[in-house]
Amino acid sequence: MDKPREIVVLSGKGGTGKTTIASSLAVLFRDKVIADADVDAANMYILMDPYNIKGGDFEGKPVARIDSKSCINCGICMDLCRFDAIDVINGQHKIDQLSCDGCTLCSLACPEKAIQMEPVMVGKWFSSDTEYGKFVYARLDPGAENSGNLVTMVKHQAKLLAESEEVKYILIDGPPGIGCPVISTLSGADYTIIVTEPSISGISDLKRIIKLSDHFRVKSGIVINKHDVNPENTRKIEIFANENNIDILGKVPHSFCIIDEISKRTIPGGQCRELKEPLTEIYEKIINYFELKNETEK
Amino acid sequence: MRAFIAISEDNGVESKIDSRFGRGSYFMVYDMENEKIINVEANKFRDEGHGVGIKTAGIAVEKGCTLVIGAQPGPKAEQVFNEGNVEIFVMTEGTVSDAVRKYKEK
Amino acid sequence: MLLGSTKKNRQGTKTMKIAVISGKGGTGKTYFSTSLAMSLEDVDFFDLDVEEPNGYIFIKPVISDEIQYNLLVPEIDEDRCTFCKKCADACAYNALSILPQLKKALFFPELCHSCGVCSFVCPVDKALIEVEKGIGIIRKGKFSKGNFIEGKLNIGEPSGVPLISGIMKDHLDPERTAIIDSPPGTSCPVVESIKKADYVIIVTEPTPFGLSDMKLVVEIVKDLGKKTGVVINKDRGDSKITEEFLRKSEIPIIFRIPYSLEIQRSYSKGIPLISTVPGIEQKLKRLYEDISNG
Structure with missing residues (x-):
């Protein structure tokens, strides 16, 4: 069996329609496992309607805790902490866990060894069944910091499933931005679908994502969402793609149908005519890319 | 020459290459001339939040490896390899023996 | 504490600090907050969406000052360093790589949290000293209704939190009204940006996605004990699930922006909401009055 191909959907900034495109593609692709790696705003489950849900807790970076019995309230920790995470409450030094950055300086400096670093649960991951195949997702607690780690966990679970189910593809809804979570998503991926909007900030975000995708030598293609809202910027994106030899996979128009379907918690790909055509085009271009790649590799 | 290979399981030269560099499950140090495994150890950094590739790259350099075979390292791990004059040979699938053969054929 | 902490300005009207947040990007947070600021008099607009500050597109300020914001980062003297690796082992962020065989010390500033x-x-002695390094720029200037203050994080910096808390500490004037455009999401930078607010406005879209994201920020706002109200953007009169959640949570809907293609078009061109929809300026003024009167 060949290694399953990882297809990642990214966007640079949030709110460009990444999840809509990813879930609609999940309907078209047969033979795949679906993963939602956008753990901060994990929304895909809303449309995927998962059942048989199993999962586990996710441990975050350890944060400091002061053992009040051994603490002599000398205040050394408070003087050293650069995150303002130590307060004195009723004469006792205490760690504000929301502010603690987990740097360990206080625990190293404490003369009484009264400060320990303790892991905190920051989220959960799940694996499930859906009408469209196996689905892995995760959820980060509000206020917790995302790291590449939870993303890696989601991808790892998706991969185990893909191997046991012997599927060809893993389709991943990626996190926004260009930080560590995105790096973890891109690492080991085979194709990046970049969903962008023709807004002023859309183009600069697009360039940053492509740079990162290129670093990981992952083939990328662009989907322009709501292309008709600003034809001028859409043209700019097309010129940029052309100059840099990046495929435009498809252009999706602004559509009330898409919003209506999402409001009904259904995946818009099957219902909205204006989405169906570009989606099929996107799907076929990606499938063709992999078929050609399989040929040349043989 | 010693090669550093991130693998997803510990199964000798038939071990599969891990598709992630820094967060690979095990590290193998492999003697390319004599074609034998020097050692294999579990990756104790794989669950850390950030900068895992840097730690992994540091270990490779520390173990005297001048070649890395496996997934594309991230931008920062690559910087560590550049400093250490370590060659990177990207290969994301197959086994250790496949990788060694491909490297020698190149 | 909340409304009690508001001060009165020279004209004797109350001055409020209002933070505008959203669960995720793309809900219209900046579009709303800029027009709210532009509808008021004598106001400071803070753009704390430091990774992607784009309030200026709508506000169109004249910038007069650019201040670099610094943090402390390590600098290693390779002649003194013994390459013992204690620093790299202690660093919780893996920002240092010490290669003893090569007598090299590598530092990755993007991973450093300046913890010390x-x-x-x-x-x-003196092998590792801490030096100042810029992590971003604070831009100050004026727009038609008051002062403009923006933080812009350098690309690749790990966290906006220090820049946000620095701006709030040095530039928030207790005597003046402030509209704060917060970063998107639900993580630490958002918490930092609303700590000093008297009132938090949540901008959401009436979709199941919007609702799921909003539930997360509602938790944060409640944890911090802030007063809050919701703005529904792209409202098409069928926001039932969002409305029901808000009713149960006892959070008022304080404003609605209708869904129209015209608004989307003018947004994509950088034209503010108050210049697109007639009469909306008066409504925003009234909204501010209502919020400041509790």
Whole structure:
């Protein structure tokens, strides 16, 4: 069996329609496992309607805790902490866990060894069944910091499933931005679908994502969402793609149908005519890319 | 020459290459001339939040490896390899023996 | 504490600090907050969406000052360093790589959180010192209704939190009204940006996605004990699930922006909401009055 191909959907900034495109593609692709790696705003489950849900807790970076019995309230920790995470409450030094950055300086400096670093649960991951195949997702607690780690966990679970189910593809809804979570998503991926909007900030975000995708030598293609809202910027994106030899996979128009379907918690790909055509085009271009790649590799 | 290979399981030269560099499950140090495994150890950094590739790259350099075979390292791990004059040979699938053969054929 | 902490300005009207947040990007947070600021008099607009500050597109300020914002980061003297690796082992963010065979010390500033652990554990005199390094720029200027203050994080910096808390500490004037455009999401930078607010406005879209994201920020706002109200953007009169959640949570809907293609078009061209929809300026003024009167 060949290694399953990882297809990642990214966007640079949030709110460009990444999840809509990813879930609609999940309907078209047969033979795949679906993963939602956008753990901060994990929304895909809303449309995927998962059942048989199993999962586990996710441990975050350890944060400091002061053992009040051994603490002599000398205040050394408070003087050293650069995150303002130590307060004195009723004469006792205490760690504000929301502010603690987990740097360990206080625990190293404490003369009484009264400060320990303790892991905190920051989220959960799940694996499930859906009408469209196996689905892995995760959820980060509000206020917790995302790291590449939870993303890696989601991808790892998706991969185990893909191997046991012997599927060809893993389709991943990626996190926004260009930080560590995105790096973890891109690492080991085979194709990046970049969903962008023709807004002023859309183009600069697009360039940053492509740079990162290129670093990981992952083939990328662009989907322009709501292309008709600003034809001028859409043209700019097309010129940029052309100059840099990046495929435009498809252009999706602004559509009330898409919003209506999402409001009904259904995946818009099957219902909205204006989405169906570009989606099929996107799907076929990606499938063709992999078929050609399989040929040349043989 | 010693090669550093991130693998997803510990199964000798038939071990599969891990598709992630820094967060690979095990590290193998492999003697390319004599074609034998020097050692294999579990990756104790794989669950850390950030900068895992840097730690992994540091270990490779520390173990005297001048070649890395496996997934594309991230931008920062690559910087560590550049400093250490370590060659990177990207290969994301197959086994250790496949990788060694491909490297020698190149 | 909340409304009690508001001060009165010279004209005797109350001055409020209002933070505008959203669960995720793309809900219209900046579009709303800029027009709210532009509808008021004598107001400071803070763009704390430091990774992607784009309030200026709508506000169109004249910038007069650019101040670099610095943090402390390590600098290793390779002649003094013994390559003992204590600093790299202690660093919780893996920002240092010490290669003893090569006598090299590598530092990755993008991963550094400026905590100071490395200099604390370094056993050698002056081998590792801390130096100032810019992590972003604070831009100050004026727009038609008051002052404009923006933080812009350098690309690749790990966290906007220090820049946000620095701006709030140095530039928030207790005597003046402030509209704060917060970063998107639900993580630490958002918490930092609303700590000093008297009132938090949540901008959401009436979709199941919007609702799921909003539930997360509602938790944060409640944890911090802030007063809050919701703005529904792209409202098409069928926002039932969002409305039901808000009713149960006893959070008022304080404003609605209708869904129209015209608004989307003018948004994509950088034209503010108050210049697109007639009469909306008066409504925003009234909204501010209502919020400041509790």
